[in-house]
Amino acid sequence: MKKPCAFASLVALLWASAGAAAQLLPHGDPGQGRALAQHVCAACHGVDGNSVDPQYPKLAGQYGRYLYDQLLAFKAQGHRRASGVMGAIAVDLSDAQMRDAATYYAAQIPRGTGAPHVPLTDRLLARGESIYRQGIGRDRAVPACASCHALSGNGLAPEFPRLAGQHARYVVKQLDEFRSERRNSNPNQMMSEVAHKLTDRDIRAVAGYIATMQ
Numbered sequence: 001m002k003k004p005c006a007f008a009s010l011v012a013l014l015w016a017s018a019g020a021a022a023q024l025l026p027h028g029d030p031g032q033g034r035a036l037a038q039h040v041c042a043a044c045h046g047v048d049g050n051s052v053d054p055q056y057p058k059l060a061g062q063y064g065r066y067l068y069d070q071l072l073a074f075k076a077q078g079h080r081r082a083s084g085v086m087g088a089i090a091v092d093l094s095d096a097q098m099r100d101a102a103t104y105y106a107a108q109i110p111r112g113t114g115a116p117h118v119p120l121t122d123r124l125l126a127r128g129e130s131i132y133r134q135g136i137g138r139d140r141a142v143p144a145c146a147s148c149h150a151l152s153g154n155g156l157a158p159e160f161p162r163l164a165g166q167h168a169r170y171v172v173k174q175l176d177e178f179r180s181e182r183r184n185s186n187p188n189q190m191m192s193e194v195a196h197k198l199t200d201r202d203i204r205a206v207a208g209y210i211a212t213m214q
Helices: 004-016 018-022 030-045 064-076 084-090 095-106 122-134 168-179 187-196 200-212
Strands: none
Touching: 030 095, 064 084, 064 095, 122 200, 168 187, 168 200
16 A cells, blocks of 8 residues: 555455455355354344444444454454454354354344444544545545445445444554554455554544444
8 A cells, every 4th residue: 555546456456356255155044143143242242233332343234254254363363363252252163153143243234323432522523534535645645444445334345344333442442453463354454554554543533433424
């Protein structure tokens, strides 16, 4: 992402192959996925994937392939996406169970977050909207979040997840993990490069704006 044109070309390439890549994930059993959600996932993510605790992400309506890939990253227990809690859960899941859970949560209906759980003034909200829609120009050359996650926040399957209505606290944590390179589960380290260019204020602003999206 050293040059805007290179970034745009990479996004276009990934988007062009998205339909084919999505087919790599066979359909899971949503009934089995619901049973797994009730017994394993619900405490943090909710049975319907609309978590109420802002430290845990909403899964409802997220792309099934993306959810499956993240479970694989947790299961690997490596540098791609390390988490003590999720790693301990995912390591015991079979491939079929991961597909079932991903299929089930992808079919759920996302609900609004309400007020963001981060301090957010009108000025900071406007800053977040500007970063999301337009990026940051001049020397920092931060691309618009919308270029990968869509203006609506619905993302571009399968690589770029849905963000609309996600908890601000969770988004802040993930951007910080990308920035510190504790998380590397993203295509060609794109998010790490973007996050390195964001200040703490930028991160709070864009996370707060994302939480208000429906």
